[in-house]
Amino acid sequence: MALIVQKYGGTSVGSTERIAVVAEKIIAARNQGHDLIVVVSAMSGETNRLVALAKSVADPPSPREFDVLLATGEQVTISLLSMALEARGCPARSYTGAQVHILTDSAYTKARILDIDDQRIHADLAQGKVVVVAGFQGIDAEGNITTLGRGGSDTTAVALATALKADECQIYTDVDGVYTTDPRVVPEARRLDKICFEEMLEMASLGSKVLQIRSVEFASKYKVPLRVLSSFTEEGQGTLIAPEDKTMEQALISGIAFNRDEAKLTLLGVQDSPGFAAQILGHIADANIEVDMIIQNIGADGTTDFTFTVHRNDYQTAFSILQNHAKDLGVREVQGDEHIVKISLVGVGMRSHAGIASTMFKALAEEGINIQMISTSEIKISVVLHEKYLELGVRTLHAAFNLEQAA
Amino acid sequence: MALIVQKYGGTSVGSTERIAVVAEKIIAARNQGHDLIVVVSAMSGETNRLVALAKSVADPPSPREFDVLLATGEQVTISLLSMALEARGCPARSYTGAQVHILTDSAYTKARILDIDDQRIHADLAQGKVVVVAGFQGIDAEGNITTLGRGGSDTTAVALATALKADECQIYTDVDGVYTTDPRVVPEARRLDKICFEEMLEMASLGSKVLQIRSVEFASKYKVPLRVLSSFTEEGQGTLIAPEDKTMEQALISGIAFNRDEAKLTLLGVQDSPGFAAQILGHIADANIEVDMIIQNIGADGTTDFTFTVHRNDYQTAFSILQNHAKDLGVREVQGDEHIVKISLVGVGMRSHAGIASTMFKALAEEGINIQMISTSEIKISVVLHEKYLELGVRTLHAAFNLEQAA
Numbered sequence: 090m091a092l093i094v095q096k097y098g099g100t101s102v103g104s105t106e107r108i109a110v111v112a113e114k115i116i117a118a119r120n121q122g123h124d125l126i127v128v129v130s131a132m133s134g135e136t137n138r139l140v141a142l143a144k145s146v147a148d149p150p151s152p153r154e155f156d157v158l159l160a161t162g163e164q165v166t167i168s169l170l171s172m173a174l175e176a177r178g179c180p181a182r183s184y185t186g187a188q189v190h191i192l193t194d195s196a197y198t199k200a201r202i203l204d205i206d207d208q209r210i211h212a213d214l215a216q217g218k219v220v221v222v223a224g225f226q227g228i229d230a231e232g233n234i235t236t237l238g239r240g241g242s243d244t245t246a247v248a249l250a251t252a253l254k255a256d257e258c259q260i261y262t263d264v265d266g267v268y269t270t271d272p273r274v275v276p277e278a279r280r281l282d283k284i285c286f287e288e289m290l291e292m293a294s295l296g297s298k299v300l301q302i303r304s305v306e307f308a309s310k311y312k313v314p315l316r317v318l319s320s321f322t323e324e325g326q327g328t329l330i331a332p333e334d335k336t337m338e339q340a341l342i343s344g345i346a347f348n349r350d351e352a353k354l355t356l357l358g359v360q361d362s363p364g365f366a367a368q369i370l371g372h373i374a375d376a377n378i379e380v381d382m383i384i385q386n387i388g389a390d391g392t393t394d395f396t397f398t399v400h401r402n403d404y405q406t407a408f409s410i411l412q413n414h415a416k417d418l419g420v421r422e423v424q425g426d427e428h429i430v431k432i433s434l435v436g437v438g439m440r441s442h443a444g445i446a447s448t449m450f451k452a453l454a455e456e457g458i459n460i461q462m463i464s465t466s467e468i469k470i471s472v473v474l475h476e477k478y479l480e481l482g483v484r485t486l487h488a489a490f491n492l493e494q495a496a
Numbered sequence: 497m498a499l500i501v502q503k504y505g506g507t508s509v510g511s512t513e514r515i516a517v518v519a520e521k522i523i524a525a526r527n528q529g530h531d532l533i534v535v536v537s538a539m540s541g542e543t544n545r546l547v548a549l550a551k552s553v554a555d556p557p558s559p560r561e562f563d564v565l566l567a568t569g570e571q572v573t574i575s576l577l578s579m580a581l582e583a584r585g586c587p588a589r590s591y592t593g594a595q596v597h598i599l600t601d602s603a604y605t606k607a608r609i610l611d612i613d614d615q616r617i618h619a620d621l622a623q624g625k626v627v628v629v630a631g632f633q634g635i636d637a638e639g640n641i642t643t644l645g646r647g648g649s650d651t652t653a654v655a656l657a658t659a660l661k662a663d664e665c666q667i668y669t670d671v672d673g674v675y676t677t678d679p680r681v682v683p684e685a686r687r688l689d690k691i692c693f694e695e696m697l698e699m700a701s702l703g704s705k706v707l708q709i710r711s712v713e714f715a716s717k718y719k720v721p722l723r724v725l726s727s728f729t730e731e732g733q734g735t736l737i738a739p740e741d742k743t744m745e746q747a748l749i750s751g752i753a754f755n756r757d758e759a760k761l762t763l764l765g766v767q768d769s770p771g772f773a774a775q776i777l778g779h780i781a782d783a784n785i786e787v788d789m790i791i792q793n794i795g796a797d798g799t800t801d802f803t804f805t806v807h808r809n810d811y812q813t814a815f816s817i818l819q820n821h822a823k824d825l826g827v828r829e830v831q832g833d834e835h836i837v838k839i840s841l842v843g844v845g846m847r848s849h850a851g852i853a854s855t856m857f858k859a860l861a862e863e864g865i866n867i868q869m870i871s872t873s874e875i876k877i878s879v880v881l882h883e884k885y886l887e888l889g890v891r892t893l894h895a896a897f898n899l900e901q902a903a
Contacts, residue, residue, distance in 0.1 A: 105552040139572070145512040146576045147583030154582065157590050158575035161568035165546070168565035169553045175561065176554030183564050187594060188639055209639075232595055232616075 090122040091256035092214070096224065096246035099133035100263045101320035102166050108132075111320060112173035114261075115219060119179060124214045126253065128224045128246040129170055131162025152197035156226075156236045160186070163223035163242070171221045181219040184209070186226035186234070191245065193227035193235045200227060200235035202244065205252040222249060240301025247304045251311040258308065258315050259327075260300060265319035266328035267292065267299055269492040270345040274483050277493035281343060282326065285333040288343045289315075291435040291469045305330065333437055341445065342436035342490045345483055349430045349476060351381060352404035353462065354411060355396040358421025361387065366395065369418065372410050378403040382431070382464045382471065392421075396462060398473065401427055429461065430479040433471040434486060446470055452489035458482055497529040498663035499621070503631065503653035506540035507670045508727035509573050512580075515539075518668075518727060519580035522626055526586060531621045533660065535631045535653040536577055538569025559604035563633075563643045567593070570630035570649070578628045588626040591616070593633035593641070598652065600634035600642045607634060607642035609651065612659040629656060647708025654711045658718040665715065665722050666734075667707060672726035673735035674699065674706055676899040677752040681890050684900035688750060689733070692740040695750045696722075698842040698876045712737065740844055748852065749843035749897045752890055756837045756883060758788060759811035760869070761818060762803040765828025768794065773802065776825065779817050785810040789838070789871045789878065799828075803869060805880070808834055836868065837886045840878040841893060853877055859896035865889055 095115065102108050111129075119125055131139075139158050143150040150158075167183035174181035189209055193200035213220050224242025227235050237244050243260055250258035265280060267289065272278040284292070286309035293302045299317055308315045308330065318327035359365060366385065373380060383397045399407045404427055411423045439445045449470060453460060458481065462473035474482055487493065502522065509515050518536075526532055538546075546565050550557040557565075574590035581588035596616055600607035620627050631649025634642050644651050650667055657665035672687060674696065679685040691699070693716035700709040706724055715722045715737065725734035766772060773792065780787060790804045806814050811834055818830045846852045856877055860867060865888065869880035881889055894900065 105549060108553060142512060142572070142576060143579060146515060147579040150579040151582040154575040154578040154588075154590055157578075157592075158572060161571045161575075164568045164571070165549070165565060168561040168568075169549060171561040171564075172550060172554040172557040175558040181561075183561055185564075185641075188641075234592075234595075 092124045094126045094246050094250040094255045094258045095261060096128040096242055097261045097320055099130040101261050102129050103133035108169050108173050112177055116177060116179050119219060126220045126249055128222050128242055129163060129166040130224050130242040132166055135162045153233060156197045157234050159236050160226040160234045163225055167221045167223045174219055179219060180217060181221055182213050183221045185223045187228045189222060191227035193229055195229040197235055199238035202227060202248045205248060207252050240303055243301045243304035244307060247307040247313055250313045258313050260315060260317050261320035263321060264299055265322055265325045266317050270483055270487055274480050275487045279493055281328050283329045284343050285437055286330060287468055288435050288437055289330045292344055292346045341438040341442055342434050344435050345486050346435055347430055347432045347479060347483055349479060350401050351398040351429060351431055352401045352427040353396055353398045353429050354407055355394060355424040356420045357394050357424060358392045359395050360419050361391055361393040372414055373407055376406055376410055378407055382462060384462050428476045429473050430476045431471050431473050432482050433469050435469050437468050440467055448489060452485050453482060456481055456485050499531045501533045501653050501657040501662045501665045502668060503535040503649055504668045504727055506537045508668050509536050510540035515576050515580050519584055523584060523586050533627045533656055535629050535649055536570060536573040537631050537649040539573055542569045560640060563604045564641050566643050567633040567641045570632055574628045574630045581626055586626060587624060588628055589620050590628045592630045594635040596629060598634035600636055602636040604642055606645035609634060609655045612655055614659050647710060650708045650711035651714060654714040654720055657720045665720050667722060667724050668727035670728055671706055672729055672732045673724050677890055677894055681887050682894045686900055688735050690736045691750050692844055693737060694875055695842050695844055696737045699751055699753045748845040748849055749841050751842050752893050753842055754837060754839045754890055756886060757808050758805045758836060758838055759808045759834040760803055760805045760836050761814055762801060762831040763827045764801050764831060765799045766802050767826050768798055768800040779821055780814055783813055783817060785814055791869050835883045836880050837883045838878055838880050839889050840876050842876050844875050847874055855896060859892050860889060863888055863892050
């Protein structure tokens with residue numbers, strides 16, 4: 090018998106029929122003897138409906154009141170799911186974020202969880218009840234309703250699993266696990282049985298949208314095993330995301346992530362003097378633009394070229410900022426390119442293996458793919474390519490590292 | 497400068513356009529220097545939508561979870577209205593029932609208010625904010641969400657007015673006041689400037705659906721002046737409902753109420769012995785059926801006839817109960833009639849005036865209307881007639897007492 094936190098996202102509870110299916114899944118798990126805490130999102134479409142209501146009243150709406158509005162979405166789902174469970178003879182009890190004191194800071198629309206009161210939940214579990222908690226929401230110290238922002242329900246689930254020392258936190262979604270890469274790009278992509286937190290973080294931050302990065306960070310920090318499962322299929326163990334298992338032979342490469350939302354900016358003929366990078370990026374940060382990759386090569390003539398990538402939505406703003414400061418910064422020329430993609434090999438196994446990078450670059454070269462930028466970390470190698478090479482590049486690398494076969 | 501509680505019902509906030517109109521009304525009142533607490537219902541149609549969702553998941557749904565679901569309706573309205581106020585530069589702050597601790601008992605779907613925490617509200621008012629509170633909802637001592645049942649938002653408004661010692665509680669609705677009778681039946685019906693609590697209670701309980709009886713009882717008990725106003729028209733002072741004003745000349749009759757939702761049941765040839773009525777009504781009460789009028793005439797031969805009225809929805813059940821017990825009770829025959837209406841004259845002025853009843857009966861007799869039952873209280877005379885006489889009866893009495901003219 091284990092204590093399990095299950096989280097069902099918006100599409101999993103997108104209709105009353107879907108809610109009935111979820112209720113059956115929960116009851117099946119309970120019949121196996123598990124204690125269950127279930128976290129749910131708003132029914133798919135509901136958040137959009139509420140946002141449209143708000144915008145028709147005030148644009149932008151007051152952040153505090155926007156959170157009061159959005160929080161109703163999950164409240165509807167917790168009540169409907171609890172009704173469905175009780176109607177099937179399964180004792181259940183719903184709680185809003187406020188009712189179980191999911192204490193957050195006061196940053197409306199993007200609050201962070203500080204603490205959870207586990208008393209009521211423990212009492213209900215002891216009485217054999219399934220506890221159904223609204224994801225995505227909390228209250229601040231003054232009792233104001235807050236929401237956690239994107240992926241907030243995943244975060245709620247992990248936070249509850251941490252607070253209640255759950256054995257596993259299961260994230261039910263519309264995919265049946267984490268794949269070696271996006272199956273829409275590589276049909277041979279394979280579901281991973283297991284992936285470690287570090288790898289998942291790299292995969293998530295690089296655009297694999299299965300899990301939100303915040304919840305993976307949270308789970309990693311508190312060592313809560315996460316499992317990604319489909320709520321739409323009957324069978325399947327999904328993918329377990331857990332601390333790195335030192336006793337096991339690690340796969341060289343776990344997967345290939347990619348990101349087509351970036352653009353790159355290059356400053357040519359920069360005086361190579363201390364503090365220069367900080368100055369440039371300071372201007373960018375002042376505009377609230379996040380920078381991803383940063384590359385600088387040492388030049389021969391005392392000047393250097395400085396390149397970084399930003400989200401495509403920020404490209405025009407970033408470009409203008411650089412042009413406005415080009416003269417002060419003593420830059421010869423500002424260049425930019427929106428037509429790029431980033432492809433990354435991820436795997437803790439590459440720590441102890443040489444030659445990954447050369448295999449990667451060779452495979453791309455054999456297809457005539459030009460590499461514009463390279464960046465590496467201990468468990469990741471990223472390359473920036475022209476966007477036209479996205480599919481070819483990913484498929485080439487997937488095959489080069491035999492990812493269609495289990496390690 | 498006064499402290500005013502305003503309550504806007506479902507049709508008054510039925511769309512985002514209507515919410516904008518309500519925001520303007522609130523700002524106009526605030527610009528006159530008033531402190532404002534605003535109570536709102538769910539947008540019209542929203543509660544029906546939520547009920548349908550619940551029924552498609554579980555029928556009947558768990559009462560606790562049903563309240564969690566329904567409470568989202570008002571939460572949506574408070575957030576939208578507060579956004580609309582803030583967007584117009586009017587500082588506002590929304591509160592759910594839980595957030596201002598509208599403490600109730602634990603009778604889900606029909607809870608009663610026990611206490612209200614006025615601290616946060618006072619603090620906000622002191623800062624010049626409009627306080628927007630969700631009607632219809634509260635929490636019990638364990639923090640479970642409760643709802644107050646029909647007309648609950650009116651009750652919330654009156655309870656807040658009481659707790660905060662407001663100068664007036666204004667109920668905005670889709671009618672512009674309390675009328676001498678239903679204008680759809682009598683086009684000459686006149687809006688009353690003022691009516692006392694006792695009269696309003698009789699009018700409300702007899703089917704004038706402007707205000708819920710619970711909120712009038714509450715206001716009467718705590719002597720909170722109530723005012724019924726339209727949120728759809730610009731002008732008008734509505735109708736003030738206040739304690740009886742002894743210094744004023746009272747109108748003889750304030751209004752004519754009627755009720756077409758009743759049915760009558762008669763037991764013929766009943767042994768006239770002590771405890772008999774209690775026995776009959778005990779059986780009816782056991783089935784959770786409420787009884788309205790009760791009439792018993794003393795018979796000549798030691799037997800008597802016993803008649804009472806129930807809601808039409810309960811008629812069949814009540815009839816079966818009586819038939820099942822007819823033999824035990826020693827009753828000769830059970831009769832019933834669903835085709836009745838009750839018409840009542842209401843007015844505190846009738847206390848000190850004789851002859852009201854005879855004027856009433858004479859007017860009806862002149863139209864050939866047969867009176868089936870008569871019941872009186874200090875400020876009310878009710879008659880039961882065949883339902884075909886409803887309109888004729890009401891119009892005849894309205895004219896007989898000159899109600900189209902102000903007293």
